[in-house]
Structure formats: structure tokens, C-alpha cells
Amino acid sequence: MSSLRAELRHEAATPTLPVALLALLVDHVNVGILTVDAGGTVLQWNRFLHAHTGIAAKDVVGCNLYERFTELPRTWLERKLRRVFLLKNFAFTSWKQRPFLFRIENHRPLTGGTEPMRQDCTFIPLIEGGEVKAVSIVIIDATDTYESQARLDETLAMLAAQSERDALTGVYNRRKLEQILEAELQRARRYKHGLSLLMFDIDHFKRINDGHGHLIGDEAIRHVAKKAVSTLRITDSVARYGGEEFVALLPGEGLTGAAIAAERLRQAVAHPFTAGGEISLAITISVGVSSLRAETDGVKGLLSEADAALYASKHGGRNRVTLFGEHI
């Protein structure tokens, strides 16, 4: 202790940290520090690494890094270290690409998880007289960053899903439908596939709302959405287009196939269902069908043709399917 004090006194003119204290700092700092020489012999293994791996410095220092830790990705690590020695330059790894260098089990027994510690590593060349004498690998615990990134990713995925869905029915909303429609139209034209569109709405919806109330009206809308999803194919997209109006997009389907699908949907909807847990309700839909032709005027054309066919269904007495180009 007295020699330390003497050393401190001696350095008083130009204050510097005595080497002994510096060693303490390196040992106690809250990051992992591991130093190796050019031959791969471990020169230093600090307390952070001891505490988290359960392996003491005396059992590592002096050993060959790759022989002591056979689970390390040797080829990759040797190359990385060789570049640091050769180029006298820093190198880095991030948990984003390489979750960890040394596997350290989750160290949060209270707040937890089971994921191992995520690590960011910095390889620092220790240069003396223009030569890299050794390389220190500084290992930073990045588990917090990893966890908040994971939560952020989850939230973003949820928001993205919500922003494309209709809240009442869970089918796509109009904005998402328009995106899908644009992409499917291009695909159908490129690969010369068919593409058909159903536009349908609930007949006399105002009467349902006025007679049974809005909650029952909402159930009628949900009923139609459910039937559309269950009768159409998994590759078809169903969207709520307006209040009681829906659009379904049928990729790969020509007018004839789409007409069959539309008729099946019309019949499925027409089966009475129990609304509000007590009343049996029978509703019908009118459907308009359009199909992509060489002269179709894009997304707008496909939609307006289906709309015209739907209008014809309404005027023809409702509860029916009309194909664009058949009578209109």
C-alpha cells in the first residue's frame, strides 16, 4: 500500500493512473475483455468474463484460445484476428449478424427470458513501436438493445397488420386491397394468367340496420366477410370496400370460374344465421363479376366493370350474380 502511495506521490507532477490501478479498472469494468497475442495465446481474461462464463482467468490465461474454447468459430475468428494484426486496424461484430462470441446463458433470473446474452464485440489492436503486440476483444452486453429491438419489431409487425385490416371484420381494408390489386394485375399480365374480381354488397342493408339496430347490422357485415373467407380459396383476397360493400380478388381465375365462385358465395350467405345470440336472420347479397381482358383499363377498369355488373344485379332484382360483358 505504501509503495502505491509512493507511486501516486511520484506521479503527482503529471498525474497518471498507476499501472496497478489501471489493471484493476480493466478487471472490474462492466464489459468483457479478452486479449490474445498473434499466436492465439490468451493474455488476459477479465472478471466480467469469469463471472458470466464461470471460467476463471487462471484456467484460460496462457492457453491457446481455440483449443480452450473449441466451440468458437475458429476459421472465421482466426481470419478476423489476422486482419487486425495485419492492418493494425479495429474490427467489429454486431449481435445483429452474430448473436454472440462466447455463449453466456441468460443472466436475468428475475426479469428474464431464456435467450443467451447478445454481444457486440470490438477488436482493438494494441500497437507499440508500430507493431501490433496483441489484440483485445471487448465484449459488450447488448441484450437490452436486442430486447427492445425485438419488442419494436413485434409492435411494427402488429401495426403493419392492423393498418391493412378492417377492424370490424378482420378482412383487408380498401387501401391494402388497392395495393394487392395493382400487384396482381401486373403479375396476371406478365404471366398471362386470368384475374377476376367480385364486388358484392348486402341487399337492403338499411332495412336491417333500421329494423334490428346497428349491432345486428355489424353482425350481418361480419357474417358476409366470414362466408367470403370460408367459401373462396386461400389465395383469393377479400376486402371490405365500403360500409356494406366487399371486393374479392381471384388470381388465376377466368370469368367462368369466377362466376361459379360468386354463385357459391351468394348461396352460402343466404343461409339464415343467428344474430345477437337470439334472432335468426336471413340476408342476401348482390354480386358483380369482372375479369381481366387485354383491353381492360387497369385496376380502375376492373373495379368499374365489377361495379357496373353489381349495379345490374341490383336492378335485376337483387340476390343474384351478374357477369360483366354478359348482358352489359
Added chain:
Amino acid sequence: MTRAGLTPEKLDALQELVNMGMGAAGAALAQALGVFVELAVPSVDFTDRRSVAGLLDTGAWAKEEVEAIRQPFFGAFTGESMMIFNEHVQSELADLPGYALADDGEPTSAERQEMLLDLANVVIGACVNGIAEPFQESVSFAPPSRLGARAAIRAYLSHDAVAWHQGLIVNVDFKLEGRSFLSRVLVFLPEPSLQRIDQAVTRLLDELAAS
């Protein structure tokens, strides 16, 4: 426009020093990567950082989708470096001798990303050290990170909330033997760093005059 004391004469001297430093950087890179590295003569300009976006719209770069990695450095000189690749880089990295994977499988996207970040780190490190070494100065580096594609790069470069717009930009184009991807390193040294560079250049010129 202030040039932090860098006269045309000093700028010429700096250009020479950077040329020398880059030559050494190229040799070291070739050794580390296992392929010959061809460097264009670096250009050294005093300019506005926002002009960097324009460099992506000229020559061979204009038609290409790009990918950029940035890396700040500090110490003797403080600044930020950016390495830009065109999209071919993704398919041409996997079999680079210095990076080839242990098992001959297709690299995963994380492995590709890691290789790209490491390549940028190695090249940027060689360039920045190439600039610092003639002055016998040393610099430290922060980890490299991905900036993204052209739109993202533009967005970053057009931020107005930075302390310094003016500075030196060193621009070096790279080619790796047998690879067709384009790559370019930009080193930006903002005004406060230029005072140190000016001092270092002055000292070197004085030493030359005295000898």
C-alpha cells in the same frame, strides 16, 4: 467560405500525402483480402457534405442500386466515413479468399451482411489510417453500420441538423481483382478536424523545407 487555413499549396501537399497513404492501404488490403486491389487516385476536395448525394448520380453509379455502410472515427482526426457498393457486391463477396466460409454452403443473409460490414470496416480503416499515418497520428473507430439504399442515404445526407456542413472529402474508388462490383470510400473531415490537419501539413512542409 472558410478553409480553416488550408491554402491551395497545402491542399496539394495533402493530396500527395493521401496518395501515398492510399498506396500503402491498397497493399495492406490486398494482403488481407487475398486479391489484388486497384485504387483510383483519390480526390481531395473542400466541399459541402450535402454534395455527396450528387456523387451517387454520376457516371456508372447513376444506373445502379446502391448499398452504403457508414463508420465514424475519432482521435487525432474526427470524422465519418462511408463506403458505397453497387448491388452486385452481394453475389461477389461469398468466395473472396479472405472471407470464404468454412462450409461451402450459400451464405445466409446475416453472413452476407456481416461480410459486407467487415469489408467496409477493413477498407475504411485502411483509408483513414492511410490519411492519418503520414502525420504519425492514430485514430479509433466506432462500429460500422448499414445506412441502406439510395433513398435512405439521401435522407441522411440531407439532414440539416448537423454541426458542420463544410469539410474535406476524400473520395477513393476501389476495384477488387476479378470482381465487377463498384465500390467507393468517402472520408469526411469536418472543419474542426481541418485545423489539426493544417497544423500537421504545416509541420511536414516545414520539416521538408528544413531538410
